[in-house]
Amino acid sequence: MIESDITRIEQELSVRLPAPYRQFLLDEADNVARLKETSDRIIRLYTTAEKIIAENVDLRADPDLQPTNGDQDPWPLKYLIIGGDGGGDYWCVDLSSTEDIVWQFDHEAYGAFVRNDPPSLRAMIEAFNAPPVVPKPLAIYRCIQGARMTDPADYGPAVxxxxxxxxxxxxxxxxxxxxxxxxSDEIGAMIRRLREFPSWYLDEAVKKVRARGGEDELKEYLGSL
Structure with missing residues (x-):
């Protein structure tokens, strides 16, 4: 985005963009637009003057179009919409503030404005450019208190x-x-109740734990029992 786009936004909406948002549009909007096209990240921010104007012009002319604060008050004109999810939630900047803060309008919370996470444009850019975090696969464990791997016939890795x-x-x-x-061998052993398949494995008293964090998460959960 270039200076003429900034001027167009300010003139058509009769606003003065805060310095952090102005700098974001000049320095990062084009890069964010490319990320929206080329990555599988969900990026809510608008990156063109046309979209920013279209999402704000009617609301600024008639703030009652979007109730806020428990559906009791009109849209506060100090908030400029800079992104949206298409489902009624918006991301905003405060036109009266010089701080780099992004606010989220949560329509399901009766029209409340809350600090976004990430909380600033700078933090959002860092998150967009960071390598994607691959979640650890969800693992399911059966855990029995006091069982020892030193008794390999019942509990050890061989079984x-x-x-x-x-x-x-x-x-x-x-x-x-x-x-x-x-x-099939384990099923047969279970049926025959052989030591190779301890009967407690299917006992309801044995804790069945779902965890992503491996041993650390298991320690935390088991310690709470």
Whole structure:
């Protein structure tokens, strides 16, 4: 975006853009537009003068079009819409402030304005440019208190590959086993109640834990029991 675009926005909406937002439009709008086209990130910010004007012009002419504050008050004209999700939520800057703060208008919270997360344009740009965070896969474990991997006939990796001991924050030991599909041999052992497949594995008293953070998350959860 160039200076003439900034001038057009200010003239058509009769506003003066705050310095942080003006700088964002000049320095980052084109890059953000490319990211919206080429990445799979969900980016809500508007990047053209046409879109910014279109989303604000009617509302600034008639603030009652969008009730706020428990649906009791009209739209405060100090807020300029700079992004939206198409479902009634908007991202805004405060025209009366010189601080780099982004506000989110949450229509499901009865028209409340809350600090966005990330809280500023600078932080949003950093988040857009950061490598995507790949969430750890959700794993399911069965954990039994006091079971020891030193008893391999019942609990060890030879029977349950990937099993490990977790000591929770209360100092108790738990042996945890990754949940997985059973092999035909394990199913047969379960039916015959052989030691190779402990009967407690299917006992409802055994804790079944879903975790993404591995041992640390298991320690936190088990320590709360």
């Amino acid at each position: 349950f590959p990937g099993s490990f001991v977790v000591r929770d924050r209360k100092g108790r030991d738990w042996t945890c086993f990754p949940e997985r599909n059973l092999t």
